[in-house]
Amino acid sequence: MEKLKIAGGHPLKGTIKVSGAKNSAVALIPATILAETPVTIEGLPDISDVHTLKALLEEIGGNVSFDNGEMTVDPSQMISMPLPNGRVKKLRASYYLMGAMLGRFKKAVIGLPGGCHLGPRPIDQHIKGFEALGAKITNEQGAIYLRADELRGARIYLDVVSVGATINIMLAAVRAKGRTIIENAAKEPEIIDVATLLTNMGAKIKGAGTDVIRIDGVDTLQGCQHTIIPDRIEAGTFMILAAAVGDGVLIDNVIPHHLESLIAKLREMGVRVVTRDDQVYIERSKEYKPIDVKTLVYPGFPTDLQQPFTVLLTQAVGTSIVTDTIYPARFKHIDELRRMNANIKVEGSSAIVNSPSLLQGAKVKATDLRAGAALVIAGLLAEGITEITGLEHIDRGYSDLVEKLNGLGATIWREKMSTTEMEQLKNS
Numbered sequence: 225m226e227k228l229k230i231a232g233g234h235p236l237k238g239t240i241k242v243s244g245a246k247n248s249a250v251a252l253i254p255a256t257i258l259a260e261t262p263v264t265i266e267g268l269p270d271i272s273d274v275h276t277l278k279a280l281l282e283e284i285g286g287n288v289s290f291d292n293g294e295m296t297v298d299p300s301q302m303i304s305m306p307l308p309n310g311r312v313k314k315l316r317a318s319y320y321l322m323g324a325m326l327g328r329f330k331k332a333v334i335g336l337p338g339g340c341h342l343g344p345r346p347i348d349q350h351i352k353g354f355e356a357l358g359a360k361i362t363n364e365q366g367a368i369y370l371r372a373d374e375l376r377g378a379r380i381y382l383d384v385v386s387v388g389a390t391i392n393i394m395l396a397a398v399r400a401k402g403r404t405i406i407e408n409a410a411k412e413p414e415i416i417d418v419a420t421l422l423t424n425m426g427a428k429i430k431g432a433g434t435d436v437i438r439i440d441g442v443d444t445l446q447g448c449q450h451t452i453i454p455d456r457i458e459a460g461t462f463m464i465l466a467a468a469v470g471d472g473v474l475i476d477n478v479i480p481h482h483l484e485s486l487i488a489k490l491r492e493m494g495v496r497v498v499t500r501d502d503q504v505y506i507e508r509s510k511e512y513k514p515i516d517v518k519t520l521v522y523p524g525f526p527t528d529l530q531q532p533f534t535v536l537l538t539q540a541v542g543t544s545i546v547t548d549t550i551y552p553a554r555f556k557h558i559d560e561l562r563r564m565n566a567n568i569k570v571e572g573s574s575a576i577v578n579s580p581s582l583l584q585g586a587k588v589k590a591t592d593l594r595a596g597a598a599l600v601i602a603g604l605l606a607e608g609i610t611e612i613t614g615l616e617h618i619d620r621g622y623s624d625l626v627e628k629l630n631g632l633g634a635t636i637w638r639e640k641m642s643t644t645e646m647e648q649l650k651n652s
């Protein structure tokens with residue numbers, strides 16, 4: 225087990241490259257199950273979620289190679305093996321195995337997903353969608369059993385705008401008989417990316433990226449080659465980090481259009497942001513203005529950037545309010561930031577940030593992926609040494625983070641934890 229150490233308080237400068245999108249990768253990889261012949265995905269991030277999904281595809285008989293960001297999946301020998309426990313609990317997106325296996329085999333047994341603990345994360349809209357397509361679904365001892373004699377297209381209205389439910393229903397519907405219409409669909413760029421892969425495989429999908437998606441089911445899907453989109457959340461994390469400690473940082477491999485809400489909020493705070501075709505240049509400000517931020521579904525401000533952004537707000541002069549409307553309890557990072565001398569209190573679904581605070585290095589714990597990203601930014605801002613445990617969360621979503629930040633001149637490294645430290649962590 226390792227911990228992350230950061231010697232903070234130094235400005236960063238240079239170029240940092242964004243990897244492929246985690247939230248696309250974790251849907252694109254299960255989508256390969258739907259094909260009859262090999263599918264190649266290029267530009268995948270080297271993160272634990274990708275490795276876990278690779279192992280899950282192998283468990284059901286997939287022949288998978290993964291090297292230098294390129295994964296080739298031969299799904300021809302896959303069978304509908306039950307995946308009730310173990311690896312499925314390591315990530316949220318194992319729920320996409322439900323849609324993909326239902327689409328290909330018309331049956332699946334999958335354990336309930338894991339992922340970040342952000343308060344309740346129901347999957348009732350996924351289930352509602354599968355049932356509308358004709359599947360019978362039961363929940364037995366923590367695993368979901370899905371079975372259909374045949375899948376038939378249906379009109380499905382989502383009661384909540386859900387990324388996972390939109391993609392999952394799409395995965396099952398591409399091999400259903402007839403037309404499926406998903407109304408009140410989520411519009412995230414990752415949904416368009418998955419629809420692009422499926423279309424290249426031979427699926428008939430219209431409207432991905434809008435709130436009405438039409439899918440005409442087909443009998444078979446074939447292999448193809450696909451390049452993943454850049455990770456807008458990793459890019460956003462680097463933009464916030466650059467706004468906090470950057471003396472001129474160029475973020476490379478970004479689609480600025482995917483980050484308009486963040487760019488607007490950074491500018492509102494007084495940060496200099498220059499956008500180019502696939503790059504964003506950022507310089508920290510001499511005096512940051514306090515602002516209010518509310519997370520919303522895309523294209524609103526992403527909940528996944530709420531935690532890192534809160535750290536930047538500790539440098540503003542005045543009071544800022546951050547409200548998370550997607551995950552109202554996504555504030556576990558606040559206790560850790562307080563250990564670093566931040567003056568933040570949580571009231572309901574809002575964090576009230578009184579600032580500026582001179583952050584101090586401390587021993588802190590990443591409770592989830594973006595809490596980890598927030599602590600890294602805090603560590604880079606803070607005076608002294610910050611020690612972060614809970615790296616398994618950060619490793620789910622950030623590829624080569626230490627190397628990338630060292631490339632900007634940061635002093636950040638991983639260290640093995642002693643047995644005593646591991647014991648202390650287990651009991652904390």
Ligand SMILES: CC(=O)N[C@H]1[C@@H](OP(=O)(O)OP(=O)(O)OC[C@H]2O[C@@H](n3ccc(=O)[nH]c3=O)[C@H](O)[C@@H]2O)O[C@H](CO)[C@@H](O)[C@@H]1O
Pocket residue numbers: 247250316317344345346347348349350351384385386387388389410527528550551
């Ligand atoms: C692997 C992946 O892509 N994860 C992202 C995905 O998670 P995920 O797909 O799990 O998030 P959703 O978009 O489904 O959730 C949005 C909201 O809808 C609620 N909900 C969702 C499904 C459902 O069946 N019932 C229900 O009530 C959730 O509790 C939440 O309040 O989108 C989230 C919101 O942008 C991001 O934070 C996650 O990084």
Ligand SMILES: C=C(OP(=O)(O)O)C(=O)O
Pocket residue numbers: 246315316317338339340528593594621
């Ligand atoms: C919440 C996140 O991930 P997941 O849905 O995979 O837990 C995230 O990426 O911030």
